[in-house]
Amino acid sequence: MTSRGAVNSGFSLWPETASVGAEQVDLVYLALLGLTLFFVILLGALALGFGVKYRVGRAAHRREVVHKTHLEVVWITAAALITLAVCLWGTYVYVDAVTPPPDARNIYVVGKQWMWKVSHPQGPREINELHVPAGVPVKINLTSQDVIHSFYIPAFRLKRDVLPQTYTSLWFNATRPGEYHLFCAEYCGAEHARMRGRVIVMEPAEFQRWLSDSKDLEPEPIPNAELAEARSDGHAEVFARYACGDCHKSGPTPEGPTLVGLFGQPVRLRDGRTVVADEEYIRQSIMEPNAAVALGQAAPSTMPTYAGQVDDEHLWQLIEFVKSLGADAGGIGPTP
Amino acid sequence: MTTLDAIxxxxxxxxxxxWSLxxxxLTLDHKRIAMLYLTSITAFFFVxxxxxxxMRLELATPASDFxxxxxxxxxxxxxxxxxVWFFLIPSIPTVLGNFLIPLMIGARDLAFPRLNLMSWYVFMAGGALATGSIIVGGVDTGWTFYTPYSTTYANSAVFPMVAGIFVAGFASIMTGLNFIVTIHTMRAPGLTWFRLPxxxxxxxxTSLVLVLATPVLAITLVLIAVERFxxxxxxxxxxxxxxxxxxxxFWFxxxxxxxxxxxPAMGVVSELVACxxxxxxxxxxxxxYASMAIAILGFLVWGHHMFVAGQSVHASMVxxxxxxxxxxxxxxxxxxWIVTLRNxxxxxxxxxxYALxxxxxxxxxxxxxxxxxTLPVDVHVHDTYFVIAHFHYIMVGGAVMAYLGGMHFWWPKIAGRMYNEGWGIFSAILMFFGFNLTFFPQFILGYLGMIRRAAEYPPEFQLLNVLSSAGASILGVAYLIPLVYLTRSLVRPATAEANPWNATGLEWTVSSPPPEHNFDSTPVVTTPPYSYDAEKTAELEAVSP
Structure with missing residues (x-):
């Protein structure tokens, strides 16, 4: 498999097939095509045969019509069994397709009107591009900042609606390095048609190079590890588990404010209020990020809500972790 | 003798x-109300x-340039x-259903003639609101009004459209109720359930579905308005x-x-194939029984629109x-139907x-x-042109072909005029080919991954889109031809015979067009439906050249 797929490939009647799952879907599709062809030929031949044989003016032997119930029942049962077999096979393939292997590499994708924002836990961020290694299971975690979008990669035969305030996911194991289309399949407003991107599948070694090169380009390449450094109380693991550190680094970044020194300090909000960053403020910011957006941050907040994602046990651990980051560096609003 | 002549x-x-407007x-005659609906839905069809x-002109090129x-x-x-709401759903029920149900069951009118007239006014009020939304800026949510886009984000005339559909829903419910009561209570003596056409x-x-499903739509649309306002x-x-x-x-x-x-389309085709x-x-x-099974099972499958929406895997499997x-x-x-052709x-x-x-x-x-x-295939083709092609094969290839087949079958009864068979067959065949050229390429486009509701698409999809647009122009012409020749037939004298197709069914026993009161005396039915005899074809040949 050395041939490379490309976004601008020419006219074709069959889509590119670039993942293990896509090959499975194609097999089910071909079975359904075969079934369709069978019924169309059978029914078409009958209709054509009768239509010619019994057309008006043609002398054919016309028998009294007797309804044979057993004939009807046999035909219904046979047709139903054949098609239900395909239904069950499809379900079997589907269950596989929605169950990611536990060792899948996680990538986070946020849909917003009208772009895809991709975050790799290793640091790199992309917009409308998604770099993934071939031959490795990759799990995409999806959420939306506004309306419902749908993350669709035809070459992988995969699509998943992207909902606000909820995480959904899909996974794939890409087989062929190349560039493939990424679409938004759910109508999401004026520029829905332009909410397109590219999926770039790379050989694993090439991908590792891309990953480390991209890291160097990051303005403040501070991984989770730095924030979690030397804090072995267990809360840091939860912080890492929810990938909070993808955006909240040791200094302010375009993705989000730093949490260092936040706790207990006054925070100026976009709506003019000033609140103290206490336990309730941290909880609210995790569960309802739009309820109190800090001055200098985007509104609606670029932070997805964690309502329904973080259970009570983890919530307090996150709050404890933010507390442990100290209160020595002033508020998180921009310094006037 | 002069007095007898008059009688x-x-x-x-x-x-x-x-003759007055x-x-x-203000007519209460089911046949005239059917004609009010016919003119209204024909107008909506062309809108x-x-x-x-x-849309097809825009899609002839990959960029959004038109x-x-x-x-x-x-x-x-x-x-x-x-x-959906102002043509397909009302089409066969309100035109052919209104016109034919009383005639087919030997009744004077529907059970509730005033309710029938009211349903048309309610329908028109809904239609005025919905099409009025075009004047005040149009609606950009898609006919499915998915939330939260429709409630929180869309800056277009969502309310008039939603209100129009809400109002028109009551017309659906009135029509459905009227039909159910009429069919239960007003069948002619001897017309048992299994003698019904x-x-x-x-x-x-269909009426059961109209009465049971439409209220759920009404509730949903009200909830949209409540959230939006x-x-x-x-x-x-x-x-x-x-x-x-x-x-x-929404999908329920x-x-x-x-x-x-x-x-209703299946009902029409059964009549045509038999005759x-x-x-x-x-x-x-x-x-x-298959009609009833479809109506009942149809209520249990809405979740197949939500396989990729975030519904649970188990729900999707069921x-x-x-x-x-x-x-x-x-x-x-x-x-x-196919085996009916045999012998x-x-x-x-x-x-x-049209029926074939x-x-x-x-x-x-x-x-x-x-x-x-099929779950994994739907994951790929959901929200692509595969879905567009599929439901147009059902709704346009299916429902519209049957509606036009029915209009041609009962046109002599409705209008009292025949039409030119040559033009009729020509436009039906043109429609069949135009339709396939329009929508068959869309199956391929869908599997290639072309998403729906997009004015732009990648350039490699252009050839199939050009084929589709070319087919649409043929289809457009094929729809205009019957409009012309059926309208022109109205200026000729009403000379159609009572039963030009030599068909069975009570509607063919009254004159064409029928008198206001339908039947001079209540008919009595003694035979099963479709008492056709393939050997006796001479009469049909004699009356229809």
């Missing part, structure tokens, strides 16, 4: 009994069709909403609502709505299985060409429905 002069038909607008023409995306989004919304069975099944969180998660709740409610109506469109093959329908009871089951009664019907004497009249076209296109539409019911 035996034929009574004026429902068309000629009164008032006599049309929706015009939007489709503009219309900008904002305008395109309004075009597909108006096309979908007008075609299959068209009446189909209308009965007062910010009460129902569907928008930012307000504490659940967007999937909207999809469940809108999937059965597909059966509101296709069940023009001069045979009783093969397996009458199976076909009748909905996939149930969606396969609903294909079985449809398969029964197709098989029985018959087949007359290729315009209506029969229906069977072919509906079969392909139904089989491609199995692709969409």
């Amino acid at each position: 035996i002069l034929p009574a004026p038909s429902y068309l000629t009994a009164h 008032r006599s049309w607008l 929706g069709g015009a939007a489709a023409v503009l 219309v900008v995306s904002g305008a395109y989004n309004r075009l597909f919304t108006i096309h979908g909403a007008v075609m 299959l068209f009446v069975w189909a209308m009965y099944a 007062w910010g009460v969180g129902v569907f928008d998660p930012a307000l504490g609502g659940d967007p999937l709740l909207f999809q469940h409610l 109506y809108s999937h059965p709505a597909v059966y509101i469109m296709i069940l 023009f093959s001069r045979n009783p329908i093969f397996g009458y009871r199976f076909v009748a 909905f996939s299985f149930l969606s396969f089951l609903v294909a079985i009664p449809s398969g029964v019907k197709v098989f029985n 018959g004497t087949i007359h290729y009249k315009t209506s029969m060409v 076209g229906f069977i072919g296109l509906f079969t392909l539409g139904g089989l491609t429905g199995l692709f969409l019911a």
